[in-house]
Amino acid sequence: MQxxxxxxxxxxxxxxxxxxxxxxxxxxxxxxxxxxxxxxxLDRITSITGMKPDFHQFDLKxxxxxxxxxxxxxxxxxxxxxxxxxxxxxVNEPLKYYENNINTLVYVLKAMNxxxxxxxxxxxxxxxxxxxxxxxxxxSAPVKTAESPYGNTKQIGEEILKETTTVSNxxxxxxxxxxxxxAHASAKIGELPIGVPQNLIxxxxxxxxxxxxxxSIFGDxxxxxxxxxxxxxxxxxxxxxAHIKALxxxxxxxxxxxxxxxxxGTGSGSxxxxxxxxxxxxxxxxxxxxxxERRAGDITAAFADTTLAEKELNWKAELTLEDCLLSAxxxxxxIHENTLVE
Ligand code: UDP
Numbered sequence: 001m002q003x004x005x006x007x008x009x010x011x012x013x014x015x016x017x018x019x020x021x022x023x024x025x026x027x028x029x030x031x032x033x034x035x036x037x038x039x040x041x042l043d044r045i046t047s048i049t050g051m052k053p054d055f056h057q058f059d060l061k062x063x064x065x066x067x068x069x070x071x072x073x074x075x076x077x078x079x080x081x082x083x084x085x086x087x088x089x090x091v092n093e094p095l096k097y098y099e100n101n102i103n104t105l106v107y108v109l110k111a112m113n114x115x116x117x118x119x120x121x122x123x124x125x126x127x128x129x130x131x132x133x134x135x136x137x138x139x140s141a142p143v144k145t146a147e148s149p150y151g152n153t154k155q156i157g158e159e160i161l162k163e164t165t166t167v168s169n170x171x172x173x174x175x176x177x178x179x180x181x182x183a184h185a186s187a188k189i190g191e192l193p194i195g196v197p198q199n200l201i202x203x204x205x206x207x208x209x210x211x212x213x214x215x216s217i218f219g220d221x222x223x224x225x226x227x228x229x230x231x232x233x234x235x236x237x238x239x240x241x242a243h244i245k246a247l248x249x250x251x252x253x254x255x256x257x258x259x260x261x262x263x264x265g266t267g268s269g270s271x272x273x274x275x276x277x278x279x280x281x282x283x284x285x286x287x288x289x290x291x292x293e294r295r296a297g298d299i300t301a302a303f304a305d306t307t308l309a310e311k312e313l314n315w316k317a318e319l320t321l322e323d324c325l326l327s328a329x330x331x332x333x334x335i336h337e338n339t340l341v342e
Contacts, residue, residue: 008081178265265304
C-alpha cells in the first residue's frame with residue numbers, strides 16, 4: 001500500500017482529497033497545524049471512509065519536526081495543501097504569507113530530497129494567469145505579475161518546485177485550481193470559513209440561511225453578457241480526484257517532464273448573476289442581493305481550457321453546477337443545525 005502525506009489534510013480541499021485517496025486504496029498520513037481547520041474533521045473523514053488517517057499536529061515552519069517526520073516515516077508521495085490563503089490578509093501581512101507558504105514548501109522539499117521521497121503535488125492557482133488575454137485559459141498562457149502576496153507565493157512556489165525538480169530526483173506536478181466550491185455528498189465535510197466569508201459561495205449560503213442580510217455582487221459593469229464577472233467553479237470532489245490522477249501519474253512514472261502543470265477547472269464559466277440564479281433554482285428559494293462597486297483586484301473573466309488534464313491525467317470534472325450548489329447548501333444547513341463548528 002502506498003503511503004501518502006497530505007499536508008493541510010484537515011482543510012477544505014485537503015479533507016476531500018484524503019477521502020478520495022483512502023477510497024482509492026492509499027494509506028494516508030496528515031500533517032496539519034489546525035490554524036485554519038478543526039480536529040473534528042479527522043473523525044468526519046473516518047466516518048465517511050471507515051478508515052482513520054494517521055494524524056500529526058505541527059506547524060511545517062518547525063523545520064526540525066519536518067525533517068524528523070520524513071526520517072521516521074516511509075512516504076511514497078506528498079500532496080501539499082498547507083498554506084495561508086486569505087488574499088486580503090496577505091496584502092496586510094506579506095511576511096506571514098512568505099513565511100507560511102514559502103518557508104514551509106522549502107522545508108518539505110528539502111526533507112523529501114534528503115529522504116528519497118520523489119513525488120510531489122503542489123496546490124497552485126489560476127490567479128497566476130491574472131486577467132488572461134485569451135479565454136479559455138491554457139497552461140501556456142503567460143504568468144502575470146501577481147496581484148497579492150498570496151498570489152505571489154503560488155508563483156514563487158511553482159518556480160521553486162520547477163527548479164528543484166531539474167536538479168534532484170524530485171518529480172512535481174502543480175495543479176492550477178480555478179474556483180473550488182461545494183462539499184462532500186455526505187455533508188460531513190465542507191468549507192468552514194472563518195468570520196465573514198470572502199468567497200462567493202459561502203457568502204451566498206450564509207445569506208440564504210440568514211447569517212448575512214444580503215449578498216453584495218461586486219460590479220455589474222464588467223464587459224460580460226450580464227455585466228457580472230465570470231469564473232470557472234469546480235466541485236471540490238472533482239478537484240480532489242484530479243490530485244489522485246496526478247499522484248498516480250508520478251507514482252507510475254508516466255509524467256513526461258519532471259515538472260508539469262495542469263489546469264483544474266470545468267472548462268466553462270459562470271457569471272455571478274448566473275450563480276445566484278442557479279442557486280435559487282437548485283434550492284428553490286430567493287436570495288437577497290444588491291449590486292455594489294467592483295472589488296479591487298478582481299478580474300473580468302477566467303475559465304480553464306482543460307484539454308491537457310483530460311489528455312494527460314485522464315481527468316475531467318463530472319459534477320454539475322447544480323451538484324456544487326446543492327452540496328454547498330446541504331453543508332451550510334448541516335453546520336447550522338449540528339453545531340459542527342466547535
Ligand atoms: N463575489 C461577489 N460577492 C461576494 C464575493 C465574491 O460578487 O461577496 C464575486 C467576485 O467579485 C468574483 C466572484 O464572485 O467575481 C468569485 O469570487 P471569489 O472570491 O469566490 O473567488 P475569486 O475568483 O475572487 O478567487
